[in-house]
Amino acid sequence: MQILLLILSILIYLFFGKIGFIYLLFSCISSFILSKYLNGRHKKLALIMSITLTLILYLFFKFINFFDFKNIFVPLGISYYTLQIFSYLIDLYKGKIKREKNFFRYLLYVIYFPYIFIGPITKYQDIKEDFDHCKKFHKENFSLGIPRIVWGLFKKIVIANRMWIIINTITNNSYVGSYVLLACLLYSILLYCDFSGGIDIVLGISKIFGINLKENFNLPFKSESVKEFWNRWHISLGTWLRDYIYIPLGGNRCSKIRQKINVILTFLVSGFWHGTTYIFWGLLNGILVAFSSKLKTKYKILNQIITYVLISLLWVFFIYQNSFIKPFTMLISIFTTFNYLDLFKNIPNLGLDILNYIVLIISILTLFYYDYHKDKINQKFKTSKIEFKTFAICLLVIIILIFGVYGFGFEVKDFIYSKF
Amino acid sequence: MKYIKCIIIIGVFILIFFFINHLLMPKYSETLREGSLTREYYKEDKNHEVIFLGDCEVYANFSPMVLYEKAGITSYVRGNSQQLINQSYYILKETLKYEIPKVVVFNVNSMRYGEDEKNEAYNRLLIDNMKWSKEKIDLINSSMTEGETFLSYVFPILRYHSRFSKLTSEDFKYFLKPKQNSFNGFLITKKIKPYTSLPPKKVLANYNFSDYSYEYLNKITELCQKNNIELILIKAPSLYPYWYNEYDNQIRQYALENNLDYYNLFEEKDVIGIDYQLDTYDGGLHLNLSGATKLSEYFAKILKDNYNLTDYRTDKKISSIYNEKLKEYNKLIKE
Structure with a gap:
């Protein structure tokens, strides 16, 4: 093998x-x-x-x-x-x-x-x-690997590629202000679906060969602080940075100021790993993580919202990735251009028609429902009859084929993280 | 037993897949009528003595019904929107699998376009409803543009899945039985849009037809010779796009060298009696029903006088088929 x-x-x-x-x-x-x-x-x-x-x-x-x-x-x-x-x-x-x-x-x-x-x-x-x-194929591995691959494809093709249409409309038309805010907020989900969808495919393929790779995401949007978010998002990179950068720098076995500097330096490395234009993204994330305890409130849901918004705003460096300056001007425009009414009126013109919006919303709800009940659903699926498994996989394939965004006429994006 | 159940489930989903595949494909019945042309040929009795090949300048301009009515000629127009010369070749090859006509009439307009004019939308109009054969495979391979995949022709859902949000009543109404739009490949358009003005005639950097165009014209010529078919080259009488003298001279030279007949029908427009104020539906690019009737009457005479064709009006079997079609045709043009 x-x-x-x-x-x-x-x-x-x-x-x-x-x-x-x-x-x-x-x-x-x-x-x-x-x-x-x-x-x-x-x-x-x-x-x-x-x-x-x-x-x-x-x-x-x-x-x-x-x-x-x-x-x-x-x-x-x-x-x-x-x-x-x-x-x-x-x-x-x-x-x-x-x-x-x-x-x-x-x-x-x-x-x-x-x-x-x-x-x-x-x-x-x-x-x-x-x-x-891994010496030979086992049918149990197939029955676990295949659904994981199909689920990953669903996240990428049905959700992420559909959201790309909105993001592309916003960036290609040089929209500013509230549009940038919308793009950032959507990009969080887009990147999650794109990246974790890709990881699902990787883990699914590996499973078929009997190789169990570690999970790379753990309900990141449940995070109550930016620090927690980075423990739940791209876990393998976070672990690598912790073990080979943060701890050798002294980790948390040093003064509080030094700890914060270590965190910021580690995130700078993370930014550089993504690319030279992502250095500020790394730096800002480092600062947010270093001071994340200061941003916490008593309310769980409020903390989750604050975390989501802060993380989303920093994706602006991913959306406008080819420039050092543009992400900053776009971020500033969110707070200086108040075109929210214009955005509200223009939502039908952001590249999706009403049915596509409905598909997108239902798909995202399904995704989050699954994510938050993953263990229960997976356990049920694992013990279900093979007929049910076959039915579920076939149904998902048909859904992807019909509602996916792919093929001629679409600018299908490669997996974002395959470019780093 | 559980594996049999699984196979049944997969089978049901394959059926659902093909159902949805068909539902999502454009029906080419009320909108994009040109897309129905390829499909309609297969339903025909294949006994035509004349086959027309080419782009919109044939399916809009030549009426086989008039050819029959005036000269008893049985003919079919195997034309498609922007049918490129490589496509004409494969369409001819496919046609010869069903029937060997006495005459093939090829509109040379596509000689001006080389390989670069390939267009996905036109490919779809031509290929979507073509029956599977070696010719179809070759035609797809020689027509595909960048970004297209062969698989999307095998499974059109890969191309048309996004139509799920654009389905109309046409998709359901013609799901099982698509509408017949043409009369032997001729699409009737009664609308009149007179000629007013045209874009200025550009001076081109190069008037020579490409090697690619000649390669396929040679292939068409050879195929006709091999099957004892008389090949006639024509240029339909369209005001635009301009058919330059340099183009015309090259075709005349080619016809001379290959012992072929060439008719530039644009030069005959006055003899034919085409009035571009009345006989066109788009300001001179294509003829409407009135213009097509005049042109077809004129061309029927050329065919009858010069090419040993049978007058089928006295053939009981064939005349009954054509008379039936003529009845429909006349009813439609009077509506």
Whole structure:
């Protein structure tokens, strides 16, 4: 099975990435060779060298992006596999894991096709055992993996792509003020559906092969503070940043001011990981997390609303991602241009007709109902008859085919997080 | 047993899928009538001696009913909106699977368009209702624009799913039985919109037809020769888009080299008697019923006098079919 997964992963990467494979291979080979010395006498030097080699490539491509050389190619998944290689090297250096002696198994850990494009960022020790144990297909894994994939497609194609139409209408027409506020508030749900939908597909595919990846989201909109939000959103990146940036910086075992600086620095790294134009997004999130306790009220629902609005406002850096200045001017316009009545009148002209709005609202309600009752529903589904499972999957497929936003005439967005 | 139940459930959903697939497809019955042209050919008795090929300049301008009424000629117009030359070739190939006509009349307007004029909307009008065959597969592959997928022709729901919010009574009314719009491929338009003015004639950088156009014209010529079919090249009498002298000269040269007849009917407009104040429905681009009748009467004479065609008005079986159609036709034009 591991051979099959490796061949599949290489073929899929070559299909999408082509020459990017050379860079990936270079990072894998160099880190694999140097990993031999990570428990010897010169382990510190070996760690610095191995991380530097991978980091140089990573920074090179990130800076190319910064200088906006649009035609220069960036290896696919570089942001994800670089973090995975780092985590492997650092954990090996710290003696938390044993060195992988088989290069191909190491390569599989780095290039494993479900997560290479979108995550979740996975630690070697979290997947090693599953790789060892996946020897054949089990029908139980199929019956759990397939619905997860279809559900992910529903979130992406029916909800996220439909919301893109509204966001695109707002950005393409250079709307300001209340329209930007609406775009930000919607973008929270859009990004959630897009990203978590992609992760559902990744986890579903992995499940079919008998590999259990960790969840990347845990009811983020339930958060009562920005700090809590980041514990529930993109969990794998948050965990990575905590373990390899925040804690080495001193974590919370230092003065309160230093703690806050550590948080802000960690979020700056997160911003940079997303791209150079996201640095302010990281910085502002860091500040909000560092001072999140000051923003809390006595009321749970009010805290949730405040968190949702604050997080949403900062997505402005994602919506207007190609500029340093525009996100700020757009944010300012929310508080300076009071065109709420105009927005209200113009809602039917934001790219969706009434039936599409109805589909969108029903889909979002269904999504949140499922999310908030996930354990119960999943348990029921797991124990239900195969006939019911077949019926539910077929129904969802038909719903996606009819109500999905895809195909000719639509600017179908790739998964947002596949671009980082 | 539970697996049999699952297969039944999947089967039911496949049926639902095809039902919805059909429901969401445009019916081309009351709106976009041009989309019905491909479909209507299959219902016909395939015994035509003349087949017209080309774009809107054939299905709007030539009436097979008039050809029959005036000269007893059995004909069919296999025209489509913006039928490009590669598409004409595959349509001809498909037609020859059903019947071998004596004469193929090809409107050369599409020679001006090369490969770049491919258009998704026109592709759909032509291909959506075409029967599956090797010709259809080749036609799709040679017609697809960037962003189109072959799969969306196999499963039109992939293209038309967004129509769920735009369904009208037409989609339900013609779900089972779509409306017959044409008479042997001729679409009647009675409206009059006189010619007033046209855009200025542009000077083009290059008047030469592309290699692509010649490649397919050669293919059409060879296919006709192989099947002993007389190929006639024509240019319909449209005021616009301009048919430049340079275009005309190239076609004349081609006809000469390949021993083909070429009729520039625009040059004959006065002999035909076309009055662009009365005989056009869009200011001179296409002829209306009155103009098409005049043109068809004129062309019927050319066909009768020069191409050894049978007068089927004395054939009992065929005349009964055509007389029935003529009755309908005359009723409609009098309405």
